[in-house]
Amino acid sequence: MSKKECIAMLLAGGQGSRLGALTSNVAKPAVSFGGKFRIIDFALSNCANSGINTVGVLTQYRPYLLHSYIGTGEAWNLDERGGGVAILPPFATQTGGTWYEGTADAVTQNLGYIETNDPEYVLILSGDQLYRMDYADMLATHKRNNADLTIAVMPVPWEEASRFGILTADDDGRITKFSEKPKKPDSNLASMGIYIFNADLLVETLKEDANDQNSAHDFGGNIIPKLLADGKRLFTYKFEGFWRDVGTISSYHETSMDLLGPNPAFDIFSTDFPIMSNASTRPPAFVGKDGTIDDALIANGCQVYGTVKHSILSTDAYVGERATVIDSVLLPGAVVKDGANVVRAILGENSVVEENVSVGSVDTTKDTAVIGNDVVVGKGEN
């Protein structure tokens, strides 16, 4: 990809309210994942690995950690002359200003950023999905099809299709029908919320949509149906790898557990499309004389003196003597003190489980236990 052929607009303003305590004080894209990453690493790494060096990150909800984490984009090699990461929060103009109301509105409010960069194509991304994708390949498909808009799609199980935006396409991949969360889906191709627009068409369409009083200013709900009705050339880009939207506690927990086991569905060890992160420099993990670890990802700075099974310990997590951690995720700095038991739980950043306290339950009919960031769980509190 040449430098300004394509720029990315990364939607990272969502609250992620269904992640509950994990997003009580940070935005969803900034939530830690996989031991040393944060969720936004995946989209930013995809950009860098695909040769896209200009990325606008649209932020809104609790942005401090997210902003400081992204910084100049240096950790993803995005701090280039003629490119770079721009953090785009809502702003005021002479005629006032508003919060971002919907995905399309967020981009509309930043049309100036797109116009300043003057690209041929605009890639729209979500900052809360886990996958590896070569956007350069998607763009090549877009150009080959002479498309106006290309939507990345993946087949989903038929029984889950009604949870997604579902597309029907002809043999050439041209989209003939789009239905947002259909009750009776006639296709199982789900939109991944990843779009490549011809920039001119995007600008024009968003300007029109902004004036439409009846629009919710949403890409899936409004923009795509309108372009389809207008007879524009909409094509699919089929993706068949690992892709997850970790929108809920249970999907966050499940997706984390998917990184474990002998042949994980998502291989974070692959080096040809590396996931980059703005990690802090901490010493290697230390396992004590009585530490027992079985099937776990353990990040730098961790100390394990107890038992860890089928779990993920993020940077600087601590498991004390006689403590047990099973089927759980410890976010950075989480502390499980001596003799404590943690089962099927997610412990927030810098949270503490006091000595001999139990958190979570082996009973899989119960919800995954979640301890918020900085929360201390003492005796009789759980």
Place this chain on the structure above:
Amino acid sequence: MEKVIGLITCNYSAKESSALTESRPVASLPYFGRYRLVDFALSNLVNCGIRTVGMVMPYNYRSIIDHTGSGKDWDLDRKNGGLFILPGSAFGTSRTGARFLLRDLIHNKAYFKRSNADAVICSTANFVFNIDLDEVYAAHKESGADITVLTKTASEKDNDVTAFDVIDGRVQGVRQGVNFGDTMFLDCFVINRQLLLDMFDWYAPTDYLDLFEAMAGDFGRVDVRTYDFGGYVAPIFNKRTYFRANMDLLDPRITAELFPVDRSIKTKTHDTPPAKFEVGSRVLNSAVSSGDRIYGSVSDAILGRNVIVEAGATVRNSIVMQGCVVKSGARVENAIVDRGNVVPAGTELRGTPEEVLITEKAHE
């Protein structure tokens, strides 16, 4: 600390050579899995706010530059100041004593002259410790000394460490080699910049000497005082002290002291995922770096990044450096396996606790 600049002499080669230092200078010796020895000198300087650091290079500097790059990971990629790569003696300074070879300093006079700093903090890359140099500099200013040297009471004999004869905190003499109870020099000192420039003139005729050797007859007029450091210190001049200084870090108290979050030791960052402890692995009393994949047994060991220990393989009381693969059924015991080596299935690499076996770096 705007008014202080740093200098690290990285061209001291180990006198007692081993396979580890044939392929690289001591400054870039891997340490505790993910670090290099020079990280301590660099981090100590930048942690007290110094943003101008010169590094005197040995002839085989590739691995040092590979590690430091622009100095970004130490915040030394500055518009003003930052990291200066300075040329050093062609063949290093393996001669006993000369850690701050005058010739190397004088050849880089411009680095000191162009600065407007009040003082220079000089260090080698052979010592492991984490110190608050702000306190040292404050003590230096308060005492009014010309030079303040970092010292510690020696706990054992070491022929490679420099000793000072000290009376009432003031250095009277210098000699090579320390015995138990001696005042050992931690190869780190604060000197007023103008005095250093003056000394270049004073000592130009004997520029083949170490700065402190040249000063030996001058301790009457040059006020050199000690600053006694109470923390953990490991001098690394040979494979025995290198091995022990690594193994010391299996004591979490020492690790906590050397790597506090608020005065961190910086190093080159990599995008390696967390270590994976696979089903059936067994790891005891060991340090495991990011990118490692462990299927077998590891005890009393330090593993560098991206090491694979296959099922049925055993690593005991050893250091296994970056990128090594210990194949199924292989056994590594009392050994240092340098980077990139594959220990073939079913084979043994075994030293004794007294005489650790060293395998040289894999050829690239």
